[in-house]
Amino acid sequence: xxxxxxxxxxxxxxxxxxxxxxxxxxxxxxHIDIERLESSRTPVGVLGxxxxxxxxxxxxxxxxxxxxxxxxxLAFQLTDLSQYPSSKNLAPEDVKKIxxxxxxxxxxxxxxxxxxxxxxxxxxxxxKTGKWMWERVFGGSKSxxxxxxxxxxxxxxxxxxxxxxxxxxxxxxxxDTGGSKEIYRMDYDGYNPRLxxxxxxxxxxxxxxxxxxxxxxxxxxxxxxxxWIMDITTxxxxxxxxxxxxxSPVWYPDGRRILFxxxxxxxxxxxxxxxxxxxxxxxxxxxxxxxxxxxxxxxxQVVFNxxxxxxxxxxxxxxxxxxxxxxxxEGEYNTTPSWSPKGDWIAYTCRTDNRLQICLIxxxxxxxxxxxxxxxxxxxxxxxxDGRHLVFSSxxxxxxxxxxxxxxxxxxxxxxxxxxxxIDPAWSPVRH
Amino acid sequence: MIRTETHFLKLWLTGSVYLVxxxxxxxxxxxxxxxxxxxxxxxxxxxxxxxxxxxxxxxERTQSTSxxxxxxxxxxxxxxVDLQTIQxxxxxxxxxxxxxxxxxxxxxxxxxxxxxxxxxxENQMVSLEKSGQNAQAPPPQSxxxxxxxxxxxQVPPSSLMPQEAYNQAYNDFVKGNYDLALIGFQNFIQQFPxxxxxxxxxxxxxxxNYSKKEYLKAVENFDKVGxxxxxxDKTPSSIxxxxxxxxxxGEKLRGKSYLKKVIELFPRSDxxxxxxxxLSLVK
Numbered sequence: 207x208x209x210x211x212x213x214x215x216x217x218x219x220x221x222x223x224x225x226x227x228x229x230x231x232x233x234x235x236x237h238i239d240i241e242r243l244e245s246s247r248t249p250v251g252v253l254g255x256x257x258x259x260x261x262x263x264x265x266x267x268x269x270x271x272x273x274x275x276x277x278x279x280l281a282f283q284l285t286d287l288s289q290y291p292s293s294k295n296l297a298p299e300d301v302k303k304i305x306x307x308x309x310x311x312x313x314x315x316x317x318x319x320x321x322x323x324x325x326x327x328x329x330x331x332x333x334k335t336g337k338w339m340w341e342r343v344f345g346g347s348k349s350x351x352x353x354x355x356x357x358x359x360x361x362x363x364x365x366x367x368x369x370x371x372x373x374x375x376x377x378x379x380x381x382d383t384g385g386s387k388e389i390y391r392m393d394y395d396g397y398n399p400r401l402x403x404x405x406x407x408x409x410x411x412x413x414x415x416x417x418x419x420x421x422x423x424x425x426x427x428x429x430x431x432x433x434w435i436m437d438i439t440t441x442x443x444x445x446x447x448x449x450x451x452x453x454s455p456v457w458y459p460d461g462r463r464i465l466f467x468x469x470x471x472x473x474x475x476x477x478x479x480x481x482x483x484x485x486x487x488x489x490x491x492x493x494x495x496x497x498x499x500x501x502x503x504x505x506x507q508v509v510f511n512x513x514x515x516x517x518x519x520x521x522x523x524x525x526x527x528x529x530x531x532x533x534x535x536e537g538e539y540n541t542t543p544s545w546s547p548k549g550d551w552i553a554y555t556c557r558t559d560n561r562l563q564i565c566l567i568x569x570x571x572x573x574x575x576x577x578x579x580x581x582x583x584x585x586x587x588x589x590x591x592d593g594r595h596l597v598f599s600s601x602x603x604x605x606x607x608x609x610x611x612x613x614x615x616x617x618x619x620x621x622x623x624x625x626x627x628x629i630d631p632a633w634s635p636v637r638h
Numbered sequence: 639m640i641r642t643e644t645h646f647l648k649l650w651l652t653g654s655v656y657l658v659x660x661x662x663x664x665x666x667x668x669x670x671x672x673x674x675x676x677x678x679x680x681x682x683x684x685x686x687x688x689x690x691x692x693x694x695x696x697x698e699r700t701q702s703t704s705x706x707x708x709x710x711x712x713x714x715x716x717x718x719v720d721l722q723t724i725q726x727x728x729x730x731x732x733x734x735x736x737x738x739x740x741x742x743x744x745x746x747x748x749x750x751x752x753x754x755x756x757x758x759x760e761n762q763m764v765s766l767e768k769s770g771q772n773a774q775a776p777p778p779q780s781x782x783x784x785x786x787x788x789x790x791x792q793v794p795p796s797s798l799m800p801q802e803a804y805n806q807a808y809n810d811f812v813k814g815n816y817d818l819a820l821i822g823f824q825n826f827i828q829q830f831p832x833x834x835x836x837x838x839x840x841x842x843x844x845x846x847n848y849s850k851k852e853y854l855k856a857v858e859n860f861d862k863v864g865x866x867x868x869x870x871d872k873t874p875s876s877i878x879x880x881x882x883x884x885x886x887x888g889e890k891l892r893g894k895s896y897l898k899k900v901i902e903l904f905p906r907s908d909x910x911x912x913x914x915x916x917l918s919l920v921k
Binding site for chain 1: 718719721722723725726727728729730733801805808809812813814841845849872874875878879882908909911912915919
């Protein structure tokens with residue numbers, strides 16, 4: 207008893223000394239350097255697009271979509287210069303005059319119709335020298351006009367930044383619009399939704415393979431939550447693991463194996479297996495439920511959530527199940543982790559003030575950021591392949607919808623538009 | 639009986655958490671806490687055994703009255719929840735102790751730094767006094783330069799605190815920059831040889847080597863953890879990964895011996911279960 211008292215006294219004394227000697231605590235505000243600063247974005251002026259007879263009604267939407275794509279890339283500061291029409295014969299002096307002191311790049315465009323095909327000709331000029339820099343032509347049918355703009359945007363992003371754009375990526379999600387929970391895919395900006403499953407049961411947890419050609423998911427099609435994979439290029443589907451509860455399958459970066467949660471002895475544990483269902487091995491042996499794994503970019507670390515400590519928290523382990531250690535210690539509910547493509551952040555659903563929110567934590571556990579306001583229920587974050595955007599579901603407009611935002615929690619945009627609930631979004635990789 | 643013990647353990651844990659959270663400890667106090675944690679772990683192991691026993695008993699009782707059966711199952715369920723709660727507290731305690739150790743380490747380094755600056759300042763003053771009114775004496779260095787003065791043979795101090803240096807290397811590992819991680823951990827080991835994170839650094843060097851398929855080097859680093867820090871929480875994983883590395887090199891007998899070693903030394907660990915799974919696959 208006396209020993210405890212002395213210990214306590216010494217501890218209290220020590221803490222006073224440490225507090226007095228500790229360096230001043232920095233502001234709780236943590237800046238995430240993965241989003242480009244507004245000031246570091248390249249100023250781009252977009253001229254009015256030229257058109258030819260037959261394409262007058264399409265030219266505005268093509269230009270609008272392209273401008274939205276470029277804005278979402280977070281690489282550019284766009285200025286609408288529609289008062290200046292694009293022209294094939296833009297002289298350097300004209301370009302310099304339009305660009306003025308501030309604009310560094312001038313984008314011009316022309317949309318024309320040839321038969322039933324539309325063509326977009328996009329060109330870039332150096333605003334400082336007035337010289338032509340780059341030009342591409344993309345074409346397709348009327349129904350692919352959006353994709354033509356997306357493709358043009360990605361090429362411009364790559365040309366000017368050297369990084370892959372995300373305008374041609376897609377988002378898979380679950381919706382109950384038709385009565386049953388089916389998996390859909392849509393363009394990254396929420397347009398062009400398409401059904402991927404239609405078995406009138408429950409389908410959950412869609413996750414893209416690293417090459418974007420297959421999706422793993424849990425389906426009750428055989429009256430049991432089993433793991434399935436579909437090849438979206440051939441529509442072929444096959445069952446990977448069945449019996450008991452099989453949940454949240456994710457792909458190893460090699461694209462040949464999956465990691466998933468399965469019930470065993472009354473608990474849910476993590477298992478690994480080949481995509482054809484062979485060589486299934488158990489990886490975790492906890493006294494709780496282990497769920498929702500997500501890989502580090504190179505695939506040698508896994509973050510997952512587990513209630514082995516009484517409440518759901520995030521844990522890390524090696525991809526072979528060794529070296530399990532706890533990552534989150536704040537709050538009593540931390541789930542659905544998603545590791546960023548650059549490896550420096552893990553997004554997850556946290557609960558603060560009894561609300562589900564989107565949080566970020568660094569893999570070393572040293573930095574934590576809450577990206578949500580506390581008025582709505584935000585959950586299930588997933589990273590875009592550029593590492594600068596997140597997709598998540600939220601009830602901020604009444605029903606649950608899918609939204610995207612930057613990794614700083616700004617520029618929130620609703621992506622799903624029709625009735626019903628939309629949950630569990632997953633962003634596709636960039637396809638080459 | 640077991641319930642009382644659980645209650646006692648909870649009180650004990652709460653007390654320990656309070657102690658840890660309400661203040662920072664001297665190194666000796668931390669050692670005391672570590673001992674207490676080990677005792678708690680032992681108690682947990684005993685409780686698990688008792689839970690298993692109760693589970694067995696309750697299953698035997700299924701042949702008796704259904705009321706008794708229901709109660710027994712409820713009890714087992716409650717105990718499982720209690721066990722998880724204790725596990726959670728243990729993780730939080732370990733985390734707090736880790737934080738405290740780092741703070742003490744950083745504080746000690748700061749004190750050493752301050753002492754060295756003071757010493758340098760004193761030396762400067764003495765030499766100034768000695769030089770007297772010597773007009774040709776060099777002008778005194780600025781305070782910033784004094785702080786940075788390094789005596790011959792001394793290792794230049796890192797501008798990073800131990801935790802920062804360690805995290806930098808760890809983040810490189812997580813991003814897959816294994817070469818950078820290896821250099822970072824190596825520097826960390828050289829600059830902070832007394833840090834409590836040294837075994838962790840060796841472990842992550844082993845993991846970096848393993849990821850690069852440099853199995854022999856991985857074995858060396860894992861071996862250092864297993865040999866020099868036999869009770870560290872990275873030790874079961876180190877021995878297991880050493881076994882995996884030997885298996886990758888085609889040395890089956892040696893690999894299997896390390897898998898068996900994990901089972902023998904840490905029979906209740908996740909690594910022991912992984913070792914059993916792997917052993918069943920190695921022909």
